[in-house]
Amino acid sequence: MCGLLPEHVYPDAMRSPGARTSAPVGAVFASGLLRAIKFLQLNWRELALDIESGTLNKRINDPSIKDCMAKILKPNPELADFIRFQCSKENWEGIITRIWPNTKYLDVIVTGAMAQYIPTLDYFSGGLPLACTMYASSECYFGLNLNPMCKPSEVSYTILPNMAYFEFLPHQPHSSGLTRDSLPELVDLAEVEVGKEYELVITTYAGLYRYRVGDILRVTGFHNSAPQFHFVRRKNVLLSIDSDKTDETELQKAVENASQLLREFNTSVVEYTSYADVKTIPGHYVIYWELLIKDSTNSPSEKVLSECSLAIEESLNSVYRQGRVRYNSIGPLEIRLVKNGTFEELMDYAISRGASINQYKVPRCVNFTPITELLDSRVVSTHFSPGLPRWTSETRR
Structure with a gap:
């Protein structure tokens, strides 16, 4: 220590x-x-x-x-x-x-x-x-941020072409495996186009061949001949109950929007994860929140936390909201508050099963029973959306 x-x-x-x-x-x-x-x-x-x-x-x-x-x-x-x-x-x-x-x-x-x-x-x-200096994983180093003191939202990483052989798969939201038919779609390092999104594919000195890292990147420009990328999200991190599809970026934005309601209580969301609960009829989204309450005498009320659940729903896509409002195929979203330290226990559990402490990231969607059981055992309160999100046949995005 x-x-x-x-x-x-x-x-x-x-x-x-x-x-x-x-x-x-x-x-x-x-x-x-x-x-x-x-x-x-x-x-x-x-x-x-x-x-x-x-x-x-x-x-x-x-x-x-x-x-x-x-x-x-x-x-x-x-x-x-x-x-x-x-x-x-x-x-x-x-x-x-x-x-x-x-x-x-x-x-x-x-x-x-x-x-x-x-x-x-x-x-x-x-x-x-905040200085974001590098982009790397356990497989290899990918790139460096040549302007490390820029705003986090403006970070672009310049690919290091000597770290591995880099190829890029044009991003298709519902693509599955890297099949023989999809191989021609792979784009070389120098052929990516500014503004387009790609999934990173690497061949490494350690022996990985055309390994799909699972990161979605957007090309922002070039430094000399090396492309620069903005990290968009992890691929295929989804919540789904019916025909709805919610990815990591959308979920994070929804949580950020809902957490604005906590500001007047000097409270913020320290950690979160989620899962699609299909044990109920209809199924519904469950969001686990661990909060940092800076003033215990002014903590958010039951009403405010329920409003946070509705605010998350309001931020989700029109397919989700249509399922909630028109078809009743999705139940009210639920926030489950967990005890402080719960996500540290989650990390300890992952490390005990072989995860690297240096590479560990809190999973934003979970479906592994021991993890959901651990989270549920630490729940201190539950808060359902008190109403329906706004949706009409005209409100689509």
């Missing part, structure tokens, strides 16, 4: 002469950085005690960590008091810059599905700039 506080972020009185003057704080994905902050919220007392005594908590039993920390850990009561003073405050707004005062920006991916973490990162960092 002591490794959370490197020398260059000590208070001025404790900073060594050779310390750096500024540095970023970051993680690969925004969710990973927020998980580290949550860990600090839960364990800052033990951290301060370790620093004060110059010893490690007994819970840390990894020999390599113990050996490493034994070489650098020394009693520092003044730093321990500083941590206690900052972390014991009820308000954690700006905690990153309060503990790491030399932090100038956050180095973290906040494009695609990670964009929904931006308000929470702004809260904990006091509004520090």
